[in-house]
Amino acid sequence: MNASSNNAISQEPFDDFNLMNISTSILFPGSNAYEEAIFIGNLLYRFKTPSIVVQAVTEEDVAVTVKFAKEHGLNLTVKSGGHSYAGYCLNHGGIVLDISSMNKVSIDHENMTVSIQGGAVWRDAYSLLKEKDLRLMMIGGQCPTVGVSAFLLGAGLSPFSRRYGLGIDNLLEMTIITANGEKVTVTHDDIDPAKRDLFWAIRGGGGGNFGVTVSVKTKLHNLRDPNGTVVCGELYLGSPKARGRFQSNDECLEYDYLAGRSMCGRYLADLAPLFDFNPDNGLKAMHWTDWEVIDASFDVFSQVYYHHGSFIFAEGGITPKVAAIITQLMEEAKMLVPDSSSNSASECHILWDHIGGATTKLKPEDTAFPWRDGVYVATVRAQWVDPSLHKRMFEFVDRAKELLLPYSIQGKAAYINYIDSTVENWQEAYYADPRLQHVKSHWDPTNFFQFEQSIEPVGHKRTHHRKPGWKPWEKFTPPTPQQLGNPKTKHHVYATNAHIRRSMLSHKE
Structure with a gap:
């Protein structure tokens, strides 16, 4: 076992780890390795500071x-991966379990899994997949x-x-370590009803x-093209005249804002309208x-x-209104970041994922994803580098939610993988069933696995409370880009983060 420490962090609660026969490394604040292990890009949450990082190598x-x-x-x-939009993969004063070293992948070509x-x-x-067979594909992220996982x-x-369903529709089994430290593998046809x-x-x-989650098994598919070729890219309606004509055309209206950054299909002719x-x-x-x-x-x-x-909007949800x-x-967004053309780090935009099709084959109650009648999944994103814009950017996203949420499914549908730390009714938006x-309650009755917007056992008293209108910058003081300087190497980035964190910890003492 390896451990690096800092005098500001008490190691006493973790001394018992030294008596355990495990292959993990333990990292404490103050080291570049710690910074690398907990790194996330978003400055709003980057300096959440867990007491230790445990880097797991095995399921044990x-x-x-x-x-x-x-x-x-x-x-x-x-x-x-560290892509939690609200930084929920980190915490303050606890343990971050880094499982990134557990990354093996194996293909069963015969059974297409x-x-x-x-x-x-x-x-x-x-x-x-690309190394084994160019046609092989799986439902994954861009x-x-x-x-x-x-x-x-x-x-x-x-x-x-739209063709092959959601990732969960292709999932065959998943193995997790429960709150009791038990290894459990579950499938859709388990005899045990609790596992089902x-x-x-x-x-x-x-x-x-x-x-x-320590392992998953999911389906593979063969693309029709023997070389796994698809058409991807952007279609940009740049001029106001083109946008106005487009929005007034009922037949083409639902193509509007359809695919955001990526549209995939076999033939360019399919997009002729x-x-x-x-x-x-x-398109290419x-x-x-x-x-x-690459975000x-x-x-x-x-x-x-x-x-x-x-x-999340239903079929027909992108009306002229x-x-x-x-x-x-989008016009308001341009005024928020008027220099976005010259400073690409600051921008506001709306991205769209187009679902429907095969995703509607299952009923809402068949899985825990409740919005099966959804066709458009939209995310409003605000990104900025000037700390003085904190309040203005959050207000812009709040305004977008105020204007658009009434047209979403049941006036509340949202996508949990785009989790928003400021959603007040997160239980209904993300966990409707x-x-x-x-x-x-069955698998984690004491609510051991929890974060600010996690599922709670039946009758459990909430442990996370905040005032209406709460915003992240009111609780934490994020660093500024000026504090980060202009690092040229990853080593420099982690060293700078370590220096800032040590300074933050020393001021708390």
């Missing part, structure tokens, strides 16, 4: 860590550094979902609620794994604050 490491944290009453959160360890990111899976726990929307219920719950019930509006055409033929979107805000050199809000609201919001609380 995970089980021992869970049992230790529960025995000592310590908060525990799990990190693999792939088994993936819980700490893998999509890059790990996609690179192996960003290569997103954690596979977290993506699946939150339902898993993909540009391929758990498999139902984890398919859309979100990460961090029922246990630590859109070309009548003379868009800037960025490419291998499906080359579609990936700079999650990069190690990221120096931005960002905040999201999400909505909604399209007009979206256009109005009350059965989730009953599953939670």
